[in-house]
Amino acid sequence: MDNRYNRQLQLPGFGAEAQQKLSKARVLVVGAGGLGVPVLQYLVGMGIGTLGMVDGDHISLTNLHRQVLYSTLEVGQLKVEVAAQKLAQLNPEIRLNSYPTHLTPQNALEIMEGYDLIIDATDNFEARYLINDACVLLGKPFVYGALHQYEGQVSVFNLEGGPTYRCLYPTTPSAQEIPDCNTAGVLGVVPGLVGLQQALEAVKVLTGIGKSLSGYLLMLDYLNQSQYKIKLKANPDNQCITSLQDSYAVASCTTVPEVTAAELYEWVGNGKKMLLLDVREQDEYVQGHLQKSLLTPLSVFRNQMEHLPQHLPIITICQKGSRSRKAAEMLLENEAAAEVYSLAGGMEAWQTQLRNKLVVK
Structure with a gap:
């Protein structure tokens, strides 16, 4: 066995048997961002046999204060492609599978089926409920992690009859109940700390050492350096999932009309008169925006609304759709x-479906 693992092999209760389990394990990490970066780095370093990465995002400048696997020169490149190159250098013994896409109800079961353990390193409720339901259908455990500003949460769900994510949060919250990290912010080191806890839980589940967080939610307050655990109770009804939902989109209390990327592309092609408002921040805007779109950040949007023309249809645009819905709600x-x-x-949906058509960089 490669002597790169000597320090682990010397541990009482770990040894060659646990290392062998890691080398045979197949782990899928959904998300290669703030949580995913430390998870990927440490699992590769520790010798996970096969590691899959699912992420359709490109590296942006605002990622770098917390996603320290990436560099300034790599801004604009796909995260999973850059991560695969660097992780292969860290440990060439690992088999790396990259999926440069977002997890959807259409591809989730096919992607997840070949793995022993799923790690939720996402940043949105839609993905979490999708991962949960797919894991229940496939009978696979997953390690959950979430964060907000200075705080984090970690647990293990769907392990040997233990609680699922729906036992913690039975129903999807409304858009108004969801904190937006783009405006709420996050301290750079916090995702790293939460991701390390997830990596630790993954190793415990795979090797059987120690006691996992299955049945408990670990609450972490890094600003005050405190933590505690909440005991979770499994609800058998949450195992009664027969299929994935068609969509896991978060419901909004205000009905906001939406236009798909294909529809908007057709409108532009037909010469439809309209006003395109990009409500992202300037550093996101300069990395790629639609032609003739005006930068109107959500952070100052309310102050600028009165200066907008009233006679044209308005299309609001952001990175994933959450901020643009909020801006549209303000207008309505x-x-x-x-x-x-x-x-x-x-813009993620636009570039997934239409690549760089009408995109200015």
Whole structure:
């Protein structure tokens, strides 16, 4: 066995048997961002046999304060492609599988089926409920991690009859209940600390050492350096899932009309008169935006609404669709009769479906 693992092999209760289990394990990490980066680095370093990475995002400048696997020169490149190159250098013995896409109800079961353990390193509720339901259907455990500003949560779900994510949060929250990390912020080191806890739980589940967090939710407050565990109770009804939902989109209390990337592309091609408002921050905007779109960050959007023309249809645009919905809601609250649309899935959906058509960098 490669002597790169000597320090682990010397541990009482670990040894060659546990290392062998790691070398045979197949782990899928959904998300190669703030949580995913430390998970990927440490699992590769520790000798996981096969590691899959699912992420359709490109590296942005705002990622770098917490996603320290990437560099400034790599801004704009696909995360999974850059990660695969660097992780292969860290440990060439590992088999790496890259999936440069977002997990969807259409591809989740096919991608996840070949893995022993799933790690949820995402940053949104839609993905978490999708991962949960797919794991229940496939009979696979998953390691959960989430964060907000200075705080984090970690647990293990669907392990040997233990609680699922729906035992913690039975139903999807509304859009108004969801904190937006783009405006709430996050301290750079916090995702790293939460991701390390997830990597630790993955190793415990795979090797059988120690006691996992199955049945408990670990609450972490890094600002005050405190933590505690909440005991979770399994609800057998949450195992009664027969299929994935068609969509896991978070419901909004305000009905905002949406336009798909394909529809908007057709509108532009037909010469439809409209106003495109990009509500992301400037550093996101300069990395790639639609032609003739105006930068109107959500952080200052309310102050600028009164200066917008009222006679044109307005399409709001962001990275994934959440901020654009909020901007559209503000416009409709101000003028209920306005013709307003939010770009469904944001620039990520546009570039997934249409690549760089009409995109200015």
